[in-house]
Amino acid sequence: MGDPIVLSASQGPSATDAELIALWHGGDQRAAALLVERHSLPLARFAASLGERDGIEELVQDTFVRAFNSLDSFRADSSLRTWLFTICKRLILDRKRTERRRRDGVELEEGHAVVEYDALDAMVADETARKVQESVSRLSPMQREVFTLRVTEGMPYGEIAKIVGSTEGACRVHYHNAMRTVKEFLSDD
């Protein structure tokens, strides 16, 4: 390894993810704090857009814990942000599976109808929000993932493709189809 990277407090926030990872490997917990600070909100936005409402903070924390515990295996083929989103998505899917199993069990026992949970309920704060929510709720899960990553994070298609497990071309198509659906709904309403 080369010389250790030394960052002053003022340089920390402008340091790249790779530099902060190197610092963290050297035992600098402040670097971990900076990475958490930098990526927490985008992860929370992503989780919310995928329908997570409860325990988002815990989900974000779990994402970082998993990431830090396996940083040795991070090859930097993609950006840290993409990797974090991928971990977050896996955790969300795990949660949904667990929730579905539990819900199915309750339904079988008690005969309750399962109410499908809408991803963007929390968005309804005013009329515009309601309309946006409805338009986005018409998208397929894949379209919604691609669309929110593109719109809220400004991610290139290459990164989105890694997160959603698809190709750049397919993501481009999903994005444009999603945009058309949203526009059509908003203009009809």
Place this chain on the structure above:
Amino acid sequence: MTDCRMDEMRDLLPLLAHDALAPVEAARVRGHVAGCAPCRAELALLGTLRERFEAATPALDIGAITAGVQRETLARTATRATRPASRGGLRLERSTARRGNWMPRRYLAAAASLVLVGSLSLAVLGRIFGGGASGVDTEVAVALSLDSAPAAIAASAAGLIVADGLSDLDADALSALLAELESVEATVAAEPVSIRQPIVDAPGGN
């Protein structure tokens, strides 16, 4: 609303909204947007959507998340720091143990080689001089070897040479040989000198 036909430009609008384009490309897209009403409308819609998504995100306690992450990762790091140390220790012990066993083996192997070489040399000499050699010749060869060779070599040398004509020795000669063997020191004072030199110089030698 009619969409702009320039898909490439529409594709870049979200990145423009996030200020994620290179300066030259950003200028190009801005130039297009300035003259394209559908793209201006789409850019405005992107802003609204982004705003709504952000508003729908619950507030986070970043400090609590950081503390939780550090607590979890520190615990894990501490465990990992202990494990490799003990593994390393084990490896070190093993390698030291191997080295410890290896050194005496090397000396034993060297000694065995010396014994073998010495024995073979003396056996050859025994053949050369032994056949027509008198008892004196045998004694000279033995004495030469006993003077400087290690005890083990000397013993085996004596054994080899004497074995050639052991039955010819009478009781006195045998006792004398045994007494001489007993007087040989067990430790070697110095490296054995070549036994060829004295023999070559010996009377009757070539």
